[in-house]
Amino acid sequence: MKNNKGFGNCLSELLKIFNLKGSRLARGINVDSSLIYKWLRNERVPSYNSTYIDLITNFFINNISNSFQKEIVVEALRKWSLEELATEDISIEEAIRTYLKEAQGYSIELLSKENNKKRQAKSLSKDMLSSGIDFVNIITGEDGVLQSALDILENIPKYPEGKDDTILITLNSNMDILDNFKEFNIKWKKVLHKILKNGWKIVYLVKLNNNIKRTIKIIEYMQLSLYTGRYDIYYYKDSSLGFMGNELIVVPNVGALYCFSSKLKNQVDSAFLFKSKESIEILSGHFFQLFSSAKPLLKSYNWQKTTQLHHTFIEAEETLGDKYVFKGDINTITLPLDLYKKYLKLTKKTNEEIKEHLFLHKRRLDAFEAQIKYYKFKDIFFKESIENLVKEKIYSFDPYFILDDITLDYNDIKCHLENIINMLEKYENYEIALVNKKDFENISKICWMVKENNGVFIQKLNDNIISPYSSYNCNENVDLLISEAEVVDAFIRYFLSMWSSLPSANKDKKKVIKWIKSQIELLKV
Template sequence: MNNIRSFSDCLAELLKIYNLNGSKLAKGINVDSSLIYKWLRNERVPKYGTPYIDLITNYLVNNINNSFQKKNIMHALNKWSLQKTDPLDINISKIINSALLEAQGYSIEILLKKGTEKKSNKIHLNNIDNDTPKLPIKENLFYGTDNIDIIKGNKEVLYAALNILESLYKSQKPTRDPIIITYNTTMELLPYFKEFNIRWKQALYNLLISGWKIVYLVNLNNKKKNIKLIEDMQFALSTKRYSIYYIKKPDLLIDNEIIIIPKICALYCFSSQFKSEIDSAFLFKSDISIEILTNHFSQIFSSAKPLLKPYLAQNSMQFQCMITKTEESLGDRYVFTDDISEITFPIDLYKKYLGLSKKSEKEILKLLSLHKRRINAFKSQIKYYKFKEIWFKESIENLIAEEKYSFNNYCSFDNNFQHKKDIIYHLENVIHMLRTYENYQIAIINKSDYENISKICWVVKEHSKVFIEEMNNNTKDTYISNDYSNKIKLLISEKQVVSAFQDYFLLLWNNINNLNKEKTEVIKWLQSKINKLNKFN
């Protein structure tokens, strides 16, 4: 690089190309905006060994929106006398990173030369950013103390993490700050993992229902791991204090794990051997150690995205519209629900139930229109794609006995008591759909056999989206609301997780007894319920 620019000039030109300001960049890499503007005013330069250059590079690369921006970036970099490169065959990340590193080095050298010109002949590095916490300084070295526990062995590390969570539930009250947990590695093949996993999920659930918040940072680089993540979601999401963030680029995360309990401890887990399972850990207990690891975690967060998009009660119509639009996309459709699927309602019966609800005429017309679109999407795709649904046996039996559906807020209308003839009409339509459409299948299972995954219901449309909603529950826990209007509604659009949900459903489906999913058996069982209703009609 012959015409080397200062770090401030290099950064300013890149921000100009991206049409960004310092505040936007600060938010993107999770630093204070004052630091960015000190860089731009040439008052500070990032120190060697700090993560700022990589953070800026990743943020900029992830925000290239079109070919014009890429062309302008290449023009600027070539103007700075970088080696000319074919724009069609270029690693833009490497080029931006290289330019920033060169500019960083150039600016630091200028500051060092200026420092040697001082009469004291001492080098002053005050203008070079140092991200190290403010500890007592002696001869430019930083000192601190911590009573660190060293843990060695796969099983020992896993159970050390488990013991931390279990003891926390028993001895500590929740704090405002969340528990931080990463999930980058896979441990499922270890012989004792199954037993550990049962206790681990219970420990997490105990903490969540007692008021703790938990933030997961996951690396979506392994299909089996993604399925395990779904299993963990089943019990955790209903608490509304469980957040998941993900990183798509595996190079941003190494195969280490962090568990941070605010102001109590931090467990840093790693492998002592190349390409091996985690087998070592350091348990830190001092405030400064916890702060350092929390800051490290926060840096990674600058490249993470929330996995779950929530919909509030007031946006339920928006949620229904999104479901309908997704239903119209082509692909297999899989449903795990605690009651009869809404798609099985005949249009005239659906219209009648809407009319009995407390909804406005405008809402009724909109919901009826959406339902018709879903039915039409089903009929146009069922010949070419598979539609499989898993229902709970208890919900149908409750409908027969109580004449009332077990709907959660997935349903669009109010759940009033229904006439027997309407229930019969509905069940007869379900049987008609099973007989008419070869690709439509229903499995009816006992809820008690799936207690560990029966906290949420979900719809997954192949290659598109997953919609998640909380099932009805009778819990009396202080921290879990049974308020109908507060039930969770979530959307997942990350393709790797959508695919994992599909695989997870098929795994459940394949493990269901044939008597519970064979069409002839399901029709026979539904017909027996209709016969029972007819006796009392």
């Protein structure tokens, strides 16, 4: 007997005649239901050396409860051209087992052929990237497209040569709906981090819409990349601009990958990989055509000239709405005005500068007082910032806030920490989460504040990292502003998702207050 039906089809037919669901089968053979549904969709097949066929067979046999049901099973086996199995000489149990094994063999052989095709396509893609042969490679299947996107970035020269240092990437489709996108996304972040660190520059062109999940994915890429200073992102909203759901990756002197959908589902499943210089230049031109209608998502400021930004920042704080902050150091909103005045007088600032700083800080404190009864203020910062303040007697505030080193005494630090406790106890809507820096290492190089209905303010922290690539230096502070409503909303969702995932011990008010009090006690030692 030869069965040319896929394993999923056979399993589905058996479930149907037994009037059972896949979830019931999963419980019966003690596996996760997701595995059953992958079998039913012919995405997976039990291997030859597994015990799944016997387990499934026994499950079905145990669900035959009477002679009527037995006749239905026998009749079904006959309809499936298995007359020789549904006889008195062969039991129903053996018939079902043989039926499943035949389907298993057919599906394994079929999947083996498909995987060979994918491996050949992947190998061809890699050979093409390394050889420089001038031809177009056709890539099919979602797996093949994702792998080719990784290949083109993983096979670029370690460091860029000359002025050709800019990689162009679009982000238009909803790739996160693909089953294997999670694994791809981890690898994609790693390769982006590597090439940025080695001196390459990336320009992203994204289509913004109401897909919050995709916008949050953009935020995750930003978190990992902004600190390098070699990452730009532009956006557009008009779907008629030309790309729609298509994707494009262009690497100078290496290749260009043009990805598109071949089906109505509008999800990329095919691609053309180009290697010739002419093709790369043409697709680069196609990419830049959209820039006449695209806008930069990030407005940047040099921190040494940020008077305008700080006024904009304070105006945002004065706007009504919830406020969420992710920052490495203690939030300066917790610093009492009198203590800040004392600190400023210890610096080399002029009287006019001191007045300006105090005026702006008072506006922030007044805005906080006016809104905290009606709006939420959640703050995430590193425990190490308080520990360093207690042990080393130093702050890590941004250079604009306190430009010169000052010597702190016990009473200064105690006053500040006690004010934080007082704010937590006094205001129900004010919450702090204290986290360990090591748990947020990948995104610890930038801090940001998002104000509802207004904008996102981002600062790249100074990490004193210099790349082997001579013109690449991370030792610059950059302030950025995002005002696009969809991204502001996505940042809020992103922050709240981070907050909800934190253990209770990190954000419970009583526990946070208790920990800060323990740090105050250490000051006496």
